[in-house]
Structure formats: structure tokens, C-alpha cells
Amino acid sequence: MSLGKDYAGQECSMAGALEVVGERWTLLVVRDALYGVRRYNDFLAHLGIPRAVLASRLQALTAEGILEKRRYQESPPRDEYVITERGIALWPVLRSLGRWKREQYGETQLRYFRHADCGTELGSYGECPACGLVVPVADVLMDPGPGLDPDPADSVGRALLKPRRLLQPIESDPV
Amino acid sequence: MSLGKDYAGQECSMAGALEVVGERWTLLVVRDALYGVRRYNDFLAHLGIPRAVLASRLQALTAEGILEKRRYQESPPRDEYVITERGIALWPVLRSLGRWKREQYGETQLRYFRHADCGTELGSYGECPACGLVVPVADVLMDPGPGLDPDPADSVGRALLKPRRLLQPIESDPV
DNA sequence: GAAGTAAGTTCAATGAACGAACCTTCAATG
DNA sequence: CATTGAAGGTTCGTTCATTGAACTTACTTC
Numbered sequence: 001m002s003l004g005k006d007y008a009g010q011e012c013s014m015a016g017a018l019e020v021v022g023e024r025w026t027l028l029v030v031r032d033a034l035y036g037v038r039r040y041n042d043f044l045a046h047l048g049i050p051r052a053v054l055a056s057r058l059q060a061l062t063a064e065g066i067l068e069k070r071r072y073q074e075s076p077p078r079d080e081y082v083i084t085e086r087g088i089a090l091w092p093v094l095r096s097l098g099r100w101k102r103e104q105y106g107e108t109q110l111r112y113f114r115h116a117d118c119g120t121e122l123g124s125y126g127e128c129p130a131c132g133l134v135v136p137v138a139d140v141l142m143d144p145g146p147g148l149d150p151d152p153a154d155s156v157g158r159a160l161l162k163p164r165r166l167l168q169p170i171e172s173d174p175v
Numbered sequence: 176m177s178l179g180k181d182y183a184g185q186e187c188s189m190a191g192a193l194e195v196v197g198e199r200w201t202l203l204v205v206r207d208a209l210y211g212v213r214r215y216n217d218f219l220a221h222l223g224i225p226r227a228v229l230a231s232r233l234q235a236l237t238a239e240g241i242l243e244k245r246r247y248q249e250s251p252p253r254d255e256y257v258i259t260e261r262g263i264a265l266w267p268v269l270r271s272l273g274r275w276k277r278e279q280y281g282e283t284q285l286r287y288f289r290h291a292d293c294g295t296e297l298g299s300y301g302e303c304p305a306c307g308l309v310v311p312v313a314d315v316l317m318d319p320g321p322g323l324d325p326d327p328a329d330s331v332g333r334a335l336l337k338p339r340r341l342l343q344p345i346e347s348d349p350v
Numbered sequence: 351g352a353a354g355t356a357a358g359t360t361c362a363a364t365g366a367a368c369g370a371a372c373c374t375t376c377a378a379t380g
Numbered sequence: 381c382a383t384t385g386a387a388g389g390t391t392c393g394t395t396c397a398t399t400g401a402a403c404t405t406a407c408t409t410c
Binding site: 007011012013015017020021022024028031086089090092093094096097098099102104105107110111124126147148149157 | 267268
Binding site: 216219226230252253 | 386391
């Protein structure tokens with residue numbers, strides 16, 4: 001998106017944001033990173049994204065400081081991609097997108113996002129209506145809803161069947 | 176985006192939202208519609224979007240109930256595209272995208288969005304910190320900031336140099 | 351020594367975006 | 381009455397991005 005034909009001349013930070021995260025798949029990679037996905041193969045299996053596109057998006061997100069590439073073993077050399085503060089700051093964008101879709105199209109709840117301290121479901125912009133504060137992303141508890149497939153094909157999908165906090169790393173245990 | 180290769184099997188309303196508004200240009204068309212742009216030629220000039228792409232996006236957004244096509248004169252027949260409640264509900268998404276970009280990249284303010292009743296600048300999710308309420312989109316006052324080009328090439332850009340409310344139709348007066 | 355795993359790259363085919371040119375329906379102008 | 385112009389498109393050839401399958405590399409385990 002940022003190459004060649006961009007949203008040039010758009011004097012607008014919304015357009016600027018879309019330059020960075022507006023490409024196909026990009027925000028879904030960020031979503032998975034918020035869910036705790038860190039490894040190439042986990043992104044691959046959970047998203048169903050073409051390998052080349054995933055590699056390109058991970059590189060772009062790393063270059064933008066939204067993910068951080070981190071060596072987690074030396075032999076053989078293996079890297080994982082960890083979300084940064086800048087990436088975590090995208091949570092309200094994803095939250096509001098999800099709320100918009102479910103509310104406007106009357107869909108059944110797939111996942112609940114709750115304030116871990118009190119169990120209350122978050123409002124539209126990630127606040128806790130009971131406590132009256134914007135909940136830090138690390139204190140958001142993600143909890144399967146009635147509409148969710150109880151038997152996902154990939155290991156990440158299965159790990160996400162249990163209630164868990166955002167950002168908590170997913171240890172991918174193969175079948 | 177929705178044709179053929181979609182984000183199929185993503186059990187997630189965020190992915191569902193990106194199916195609808197995740198294509199290139201789509202959210203910028205919605206942004207302009209929130210600014211009060213309604214006519215084909217105004218979108219065209221202000222966005223710098225290829226004509227065929229604009230036509231396709233307007234059609235898709237109309238089909239999704241985000242814009243409404245409305246006849247504004249009979250002879251010759253002319254239609255305009257007016258944002259619906261469903262489209263207005265996307266405001267928090269655009270607001271949080273814009274905030275994210277400006278805050279994370281330390282940019283100078285291009286536009287202020289204020290609570291029209293009291294003049295206070297909106298918070299990250301469109302609330303008024305002074306009044307303590309989420310400001311209805313029609314009560315958001317948009318106000319040029321220091322970073323804005325004082326002499327835009329297109330008539331919409333010029334109309335947006337004056338403070339004005341969101342949703343208020345832009346009457347495009349050519350040069 | 352064969353098979354497996356993690357993280358990629360390469361490649362041909364398809365699809366989407368781009369920009370220029372063209373089209374249609376009318377109104378206003380000369 | 382012929383021409384120009386405006387609004388809202390469509391068509392088309394070129395370029396660019398995405399897709400899915402196959403291949404690569406560097407190890408580890410059986």
C-alpha cells in the first residue's frame with residue numbers, strides 16, 4: 001500500500017493510518033498478535049493467509065514498530081513476532097470494528113471481552129462500564145461466546161477456546 | 176474483497192467488518208461522507224481515487240446500507256450518496272485510527288474534532304472530556320489545525336478550511 | 351540416513367487498481 | 381441550431397498485488 005500509489009496528498013491522519021495498517025490482512029495479523037500469537041506458523045494456520053503475504057506483512061509491521069522480531073532460540077535460529085506498545089494501541093480500532101459489525105448486522109456474540117478484575121463486558125471503546133475506566137489491554141479477558149465453533153482446525157483456534165487474557169503468549173502445542 | 180477470496184472461516188466480527196469496509200479506499204469514502212461529501216465528483220476530486228474504483232465502492236457501500244443513493248434532481252437525473260446510521264456508526268473506527276496515527280507518530284494536528292456545545296476537543300473514542308458524554312456525530316465540530324494546507328486544490332478541501340460540523344452537506348461551489 | 355519442523359523464498363496464474371479516454375443526458379451559450 | 385460544458389458514469393490496456401503450490405535452508409529426532 002505504501003509503495004508507489006499511496007493515499008498521497010490526503011491531509012489526514014486517518015488516511016495516514018490506513019497507509020500503515022490498511023492493507024489486506026494487516027489488521028488481522030495485529031488482532032492475532034493481540035491474542036498472543038507470535039510465531040509464523042501459528043499466524044499461518046490461524047489466518048489461512050498465503051505464506052508470501054504473511055512474510056511481507058510481518059516485515060512491514062516490524063518496520064513500522066508495531067511488531068518486534070525477537071530471537072527465541074539460536075539453533076536452529078528462530079524468531080517470533082511480539083506486539084509492541086504501538087501495536088497494542090491499535091486495540092481500540094479493532095474493538096470498535098468488531099462492535100460495529102456485530103451491532104449493525106445483529107450477529108450473535110463470538111467472543112466476549114471482559115474486564116478481568118470484575119468480569120463486566122467492555123463497552124464500545126474498551127472501557128469497563130462498571131468500574132468506569134478504560135481497561136488496559138493486558139487486563140482484558142477474552143471469553144468464548146455462543147456463536148463460536150467448538151472444534152477449530154488449528155491449534156491457535158483451539159487455544160482460544162479457553163478464557164484467556166489478551167497479550168498472553170499462546171504456546172502452540174501441535175495435535 | 177468479498178468476492179472469491181475472502182477472510183472466510185475467520186470466526187470474528189473484526190474480520191467480518193474488514194470484509195465490508197476493509198478494501199482500499201472504502202474507509203476514506205466513508206470519512207468523506209461523514210465530512211458531508213455527497214456527490215460523485217466531489218469524492219473524486221477530494222480523494223484522488225480512480226473513477227472506476229469510486230463507482231465500485233459507492234455501489235458496494237450502498238449495497239451494505241452504509242450509504243444511501245438519493246435522487247437530488249430529475250432532469251438530468253442526478254444522484255447523491257448520503258451516509259446512513261450504519262455508516263455514522265463507523266465514526267469511532269475512523270476517530271481511533273486517526274488518533275492512533277497522530278499519537279504514535281507524533282504528528283502535528285491537522286484537524287481538531289470538538290464538542291460543538293462546549294468547544295472541548297474530543298477524547299480518543301469520541302467522548303467529550305468536559306461534559307463526560309459520548310458526543311453524537313452531528314454535534315462534532317471539525318476545525319482546521321496548524322498542519323493543514325491552507326490552499327487545497329479541490330473545492331471540498333477548500334470548504335473544509337472553515338470550521339463545520341460533521342454530516343453537514345458540503346455544497347460544492349466550483350472555482 | 352530418513353523424516354520432520356520452523357521459517358521462509360520463488361514462481362506462474364489470477365485478480366484488483368490505475369489512469370486515460372470515451373459515453374450519455376441534459377442546460378446554457380453564441 | 382450547433383457547440384460547449386457539467387455530472388455521473390463505463391471501457392480498456394497496463395501495472396501491481398494476491399494466491400497457492402512447490403521449493404529451500406538449517407537444524408533435530410527417530
